[in-house]
Amino acid sequence: MRKADYLLVLVLVVLAILGYGFFALRSNSTNKILIIKHDNTVVERIPLKGVTAETKLAINVQDGTLIVRYDKNGAWVEESPCPDKICQHQGKITKTGETVACVPEKVLLTIEEPQKEAEHDAILK
Amino acid sequence: MRKVFFAVVLISSLLTTGCFFQQKEYSDTRFLMDTLIKITAYGENQEPLEAATTKAFKALQAVADVTDPYESHLEDDLYALNQKAGQGSVKVNPLLLNILTKTEAFHHKQINLALGKVIEVWQAHGKDKTVPTKEEIQTALSTAKPGAFTINEIDGTVTLAPKASLDLGAVAKGYGVETAALELKKHPEVEAALVNGGGNIKVIGTKKDGKPWRIGIQNPRDSKKLLGTLALTDNIAVATSGDYQRYYEVNGVRYHHIIDPVTGFPARGTISATAITTSAYVADYYSTLLFVLPVDEAMKLVENTKDLEAVIEDDQGKVYVSSGLKDKFTLAK
Numbered sequence: 001m002r003k004a005d006y007l008l009v010l011v012l013v014v015l016a017i018l019g020y021g022f023f024a025l026r027s028n029s030t031n032k033i034l035i036i037k038h039d040n041t042v043v044e045r046i047p048l049k050g051v052t053a054e055t056k057l058a059i060n061v062q063d064g065t066l067i068v069r070y071d072k073n074g075a076w077v078e079e080s081p082c083p084d085k086i087c088q089h090q091g092k093i094t095k096t097g098e099t100v101a102c103v104p105e106k107v108l109l110t111i112e113e114p115q116k117e118a119e120h121d122a123i124l125k
Numbered sequence: 126m127r128k129v130f131f132a133v134v135l136i137s138s139l140l141t142t143g144c145f146f147q148q149k150e151y152s153d154t155r156f157l158m159d160t161l162i163k164i165t166a167y168g169e170n171q172e173p174l175e176a177a178t179t180k181a182f183k184a185l186q187a188v189a190d191v192t193d194p195y196e197s198h199l200e201d202d203l204y205a206l207n208q209k210a211g212q213g214s215v216k217v218n219p220l221l222l223n224i225l226t227k228t229e230a231f232h233h234k235q236i237n238l239a240l241g242k243v244i245e246v247w248q249a250h251g252k253d254k255t256v257p258t259k260e261e262i263q264t265a266l267s268t269a270k271p272g273a274f275t276i277n278e279i280d281g282t283v284t285l286a287p288k289a290s291l292d293l294g295a296v297a298k299g300y301g302v303e304t305a306a307l308e309l310k311k312h313p314e315v316e317a318a319l320v321n322g323g324g325n326i327k328v329i330g331t332k333k334d335g336k337p338w339r340i341g342i343q344n345p346r347d348s349k350k351l352l353g354t355l356a357l358t359d360n361i362a363v364a365t366s367g368d369y370q371r372y373y374e375v376n377g378v379r380y381h382h383i384i385d386p387v388t389g390f391p392a393r394g395t396i397s398a399t400a401i402t403t404s405a406y407v408a409d410y411y412s413t414l415l416f417v418l419p420v421d422e423a424m425k426l427v428e429n430t431k432d433l434e435a436v437i438e439d440d441q442g443k444v445y446v447s448s449g450l451k452d453k454f455t456l457a458k
């Protein structure tokens with residue numbers, strides 16, 4: 001092996017360590033994204049890190065208006081015109097993988113985080 | 126020797142940066158069959174995963190359409206069939222015929238697909254939070270007697286007795302989840318996948334890290350807690366029937382949606398029944414059946430049925446776990 005080969009190896013190793021550090025750091029800081037879906041389409045994708053104040057979001061649904069509130073920690077359904085109000089009772093979601101769904105109005109809130117390993121793959125309800 | 130050293134360093138560098146063997150994940154969630162269904166597919170490239178998932182949802186939608194008792198989607202769907210009760214033999218969609226034929230082949234009197242009228246009564250009372258009278262239930266039940274419907278497999282027709290009405294709530298979602306899983310399996314690019322329909326889950330393939338799929342079962346009395354965790358391998362389906370998702374209360378008594386076909390009233394004694402087997406459709410069928418049966422009888426049935434395991438919690442809070450789950454189920458603390 002010539003000197004240049006060693007240099008190449010060194011460069012690759014340094015790159016590898018830098019790259020690894022970059023990804024590790026990135027997933028440690030909160031990368032949570034709030035995803036709001038209505039009728040199977042994404043209405044909003046909100047990186048929670050960038051949220052500075054409690055924010056209200058109104059979604060026009062079948063029976064009227066559904067109000068979602070979110071802050072930098074999570075989101076909840078404040079008001080829904082659906083009859084059973086299960087979504088309102090579900091409260092605030094803050095952890096990756098948690099969801100609030102209003103099935104009658106077809107609204108879904110989820111918190112996702114790129115490449116985060118959850119404790120369970122799924123929960124049977 | 127130096128070359129070996131060089132190669133080792135190069136490969137390990139690439140591995141650390143994650144350029145090699147990076148399994149991609151694609152997931153999509155949709156509202157279907159009166160619930161939320163999430164499909165997650167794993168493989169090397171994003172595009173084929175997306176295409177396979179879209180196809181799987183399409184297959185699921187087809188099942189949803191033919192089994193919907195409340196709305197018309199096709200000329201030969203369940204809604205159309207129920208409208209034609211008492212009008213002789215009716216040509217039905219092949220998919221619907223398949224679900225009916227398969228389910229009838231189990232021959233268990235505690236699963237009755239002709240409870241449509243009874244369910245209608247409960248839904249009407251659920252809206253204004255009242256309890257139907259025994260007479261009301263008896264009248265509805267009289268439309269669900271043996272012979273309420275007959276299937277002619279060769280002609281592809283079903284005959285409904287006058288006033289009879291079919292409801293496939295016991296199996297439709299499981300059948301849908303299974304159909305979606307079969308569609309995903311057709312795509313070799315999908316290395317592993319999870320179809321999650323809330324109470325019905327199917328896993329195919331093995332996760333890249335080789336670890337088993339971890340499926341939590343919700344605690345029936347505390348939605349923030351778990352009853353326990355199942356660790357499952359390739360090609361396994363699980364379904365849970367419980368009294369805690371769809372119900373209403375009158376004077377402190379809970380009226381849930383799983384009807385005992387003999388009494389016409391919500392089944393009592395069990396609060397959560399989970400069935401584990403290979404097909405999501407069969408799992409759905411058994412979770413309903415195990416919920417309705419007295420728990421001793423249910424556990425006996427599980428032990429005597431091949432490839433069937435179960436976790437059942439009774440109304441006293443006692444948890445029953447079938448013998449085949451010894452190393453696969455962990456009770457939550």
